[in-house]
Amino acid sequence: MTAAAPLVILGPTAAGKSDVAMALATKHADAEIVAVDAMQVYRRMDIGTAKPTAADRAAVPHHCLDLVDPSAEFTVTQFAAAATAAMAGIAERQHRSLLVAGTGLYLRSITDPMEMPGRWPDVHAELEARAAADGPEALHRELAALDPAAAAKMEPTNTRRIVRALEVTLGSGRPFSSFGPGIDTYPPINVVQFGLRWPRAALAVRIAARVRRMIEVGLIEEVTSLSKQAVSRTARQALGYKEIFDHLDGICSLDAAVDAIIRRTRQFAVRQERWFRRDPRIRWIDINDDPVGTALPELERAWQTSN
RNA sequence: GGUCGAGUAGCUCAGUCGGCAGAGCACACGCCUGAAAAGCGUGGGGUCACCGGAUCGACGCCGGUCUCGACCA
Numbered sequence A: 001m002t003a004a005a006p007l008v009i010l011g012p013t014a015a016g017k018s019d020v021a022m023a024l025a026t027k028h029a030d031a032e033i034v035a036v037d038a039m040q041v042y043r044r045m046d047i048g049t050a051k052p053t054a055a056d057r058a059a060v061p062h063h064c065l066d067l068v069d070p071s072a073e074f075t076v077t078q079f080a081a082a083a084t085a086a087m088a089g090i091a092e093r094q095h096r097s098l099l100v101a102g103t104g105l106y107l108r109s110i111t112d113p114m115e116m117p118g119r120w121p122d123v124h125a126e127l128e129a130r131a132a133a134d135g136p137e138a139l140h141r142e143l144a145a146l147d148p149a150a151a152a153k154m155e156p157t158n159t160r161r162i163v164r165a166l167e168v169t170l171g172s173g174r175p176f177s178s179f180g181p182g183i184d185t186y187p188p189i190n191v192v193q194f195g196l197r198w199p200r201a202a203l204a205v206r207i208a209a210r211v212r213r214m215i216e217v218g219l220i221e222e223v224t225s226l227s228k229q230a231v232s233r234t235a236r237q238a239l240g241y242k243e244i245f246d247h248l249d250g251i252c253s254l255d256a257a258v259d260a261i262i263r264r265t266r267q268f269a270v271r272q273e274r275w276f277r278r279d280p281r282i283r284w285i286d287i288n289d290d291p292v293g294t295a296l297p298e299l300e301r302a303w304q305t306s307n
Numbered sequence B: 001g002g003u004c005g006a007g008u009a010g011c012u013c014a015g016u017c018g019g020c021a022g023a024g025c026a027c028a029c030g031c032c033u034g035a036a037a038a039g040c041g042u043g044g045g046g047u048c049a050c051c052g053g054a055u056c057g058a059c060g061c062c063g064g065u066c067u068c069g070a071c072c073a
Helices: A017-025 A054-059 A076-092 A104-111 A121-134 A136-146 A148-152 A159-172 A200-216 A219-225 A241-248 A254-276 A291-305
Strands: A007-010 A031-036 A096-101 A192-197 A282-286
Touching (some): A007 A017, A017 A054, A017 A096, A017 A291, A031 A076, A031 A104, A076 A104, A121 A136, A121 A159, A136 A159, A148 A159, A200 A254, A241 A254, A282 A291
Parallel strands (some): A007 A096, A192 A282
């Protein structure tokens, strides 16, 4: 018997993915949840990342949570390795992976494994310095000479992407674009993906309520307990943490911080939608007010038929 | 009641000498190959508070009205 296809529940933040996943997983003893989330990998960042509760984690095995301390930098490649290992273990146990995904790039790294070009820190540092001195356009021209295909795909003002592409091209001696087609291709895969889709206005209401609840149950205390100096660049930018750090530093009032968290979370949710809706392989479930009630029947059917 | 200031995009505000109405944020849309809860781009939005006047031409000048704020009574 071949291993059952992994099933993915994806969607914007606050869509109810975790609740739906728990509802499905508690009905099937062979289900194990894999969190595909760039911030839930951090230990001690629980409230702000809406991490599954201890009770949920006791009831259903969860993977890819609490992988590193907040002081650690974390990247897609590490995530792909951790998730791939977790899913291999699940398959060995004759169990089935239920992926709960909010981070599009991380999900792609396991559904459509890509060749990650490697890193050249010295080259990178030099390029960043040059970008700061000469502006990104100069580097973009250089990239256009070395790897026209890559340069054509990025805006001359997007320093981060240009520096990375040049870092790889100079460091590896191979054009950046030779490492693969990028993310803009969606071949058939043996993964069943369901997306939870909300009307914007309804999701915005849920986001605001959820952020306020996070404050009530101790987000400020959680952030305070993390020493900002000891929080990595990647962890520090997390929604809720960045703004509360600013508040604790006296940069803004608590009200302003909360407003900023809500607004940025809403914008993030839109970015998640835009990322996911490009993927034609995703089956969408429209939800207006009851994620579990609306989505569970269809997911249940998929769990049975594609098993 | 009087004096002064303000009124321009959903919000905060620029707008030089009178010559096609601007920015930031928000919002919509797109991009994304080791930071992705990050980063980058595109553009839809206006009765310039209202009424009148002078001018070839007014957001800008003149007269009046309304609203808000500060101060004086």
